[in-house]
Amino acid sequence: MKNKNVIEVENLSKLFGDFAAVNSISFHVKAGEIFGFLGANGAGKTTAIKMLIGISSPTSGKATIAGFDVYKEAESIKKNIGYMSQKFALYDDLTVKENITFFGGIYGLSKKQIDRKRCELVDELGLQEVANSLVSSLPLGWKQKLAFSVSLLHDPKIVFLDEPTGGVDPITRRQFWEMIYKAAHNGTTIFVTTHYMDEAEYCDRVSIMVNGKIEALDTPKKLKAHYKTDTMNDVFLKLARG
């Protein structure tokens, strides 16, 4: 299981006119791996992720996600992945329970499954007292933990997390990462972007994108050794301005 590739990307590019937002990137991610996808603002991360989750068609190159082709099988990709971002994760004007029910329905779970998952989630996250409160009334950290759990409702093979911890307090940020470890431990592949460089250290492997290209890809340990620095922050500072 550990050695199977669940993301395979080969020479993937996306052009907007003459501008190569993503310029021939290649990499693979193994099942159960925590893969950090880093880069400066404007390096092309979001464009790349949009192609990987099947909502933007590449200009050229190949990519398969959970075994499905990004050109021909985009709908199957969407059913087999989870997604959450800092900007959009849950509906603020639905309650905690309603959000779980809604997303369970979207992911095609049966009523029975949804009922079971809803109880499990509320218990695990300790949300009993706010289960019937609007999501808008929850602190950001709780929202993000709930959003992550909701993105896992349908037991996806891969979950894409786009800056999931931005602005979250340091304790909750760590609890969030414990949830990520647990999901990865259970075999879910984690594809995550972050601007917190200490979080880059929590990843099994990290790629750094600069001007549309992947300039570095390795374990944090090897990257630090290669660039002769003590922290991922310094690796990033050395690379990210191209």
Place this chain on the structure above:
Amino acid sequence: MGISVSNITKSYGKVTALSDISFDVKPGELFGLIGPDGAGKTTLFRILTTLLIADKGQATVAGYDVLKEYKSIRNSVGYMPGRFSLYQDLTVEENLNFFATIFGTTIEENYDLVKDIYVQIEPFKTRRAGKLSGGMKQKLALSCALIHKPKVLFLDEPTTGVDPVSRKEFWEMLKRLQKKDITILVSTPYMDEAALCDRIALIQDGKILQIDTPNAIVSHFPKPLYNISANDMYGLIESLTNYKHTYSIFPFGEFVHYTDKRDTMDIERLKTYLESQNLTDIHIEKTQPTIEDTFMELAK
């Protein structure tokens, strides 16, 4: 003539956003409000920039009272809100011109103050602000907040969502501005940026946890702190969580930061315990606490 805040309280219905907050910012100081989303930072900024009235307490900015002399404050401060709030359909140059005109000045008059920052976006001066990248928007917003030569500059989370390289450049700009006799109050959720301020206030849930210089805050950390690493991070966290002498454990980059309940802890015994949990490559060493460690200890 900096900022003075005494016993400020503000509630929205049942939610207390700020609870009896007091602190002073000295003239020319670079003062950081460090705390997560929802701590009350923005509410405080809005009170000090006279956009919101506190329920209780007093505050002065540049020597002016936030209630009685709000008009003088508005002429004396620059404010860069967290959300991008320039005119998206005006160009870079038009935005800057607009803000200069509103404050009865011109770009030329105060150009030396914004030059450092503005030259970086000047090549795009005919581009509409809405079409700028995140980093460029931030530089334009800062230029607009500075163009009338404010005495006090308020920056609400200027680096949230900004990558580490741009964050570093932004802080270098702030340091240069400070030398031009501008008092700066800046908020951030990034604890590593706290070290760059003269003094900081750690804030959570509308309360100030501590105010001091970054060095002094770190030196208040109450226990010896250890870096621990092993072959399997998930297993390490789980084993330490179940260890009976654990006081606190938090993942910190490639290490776990660990404190022990006992006054003197036995490193060898902890190592033996971790080995019994099938962990290998175990390293334990003493380390210096960071502001983030202190924040978590205080917020517990």
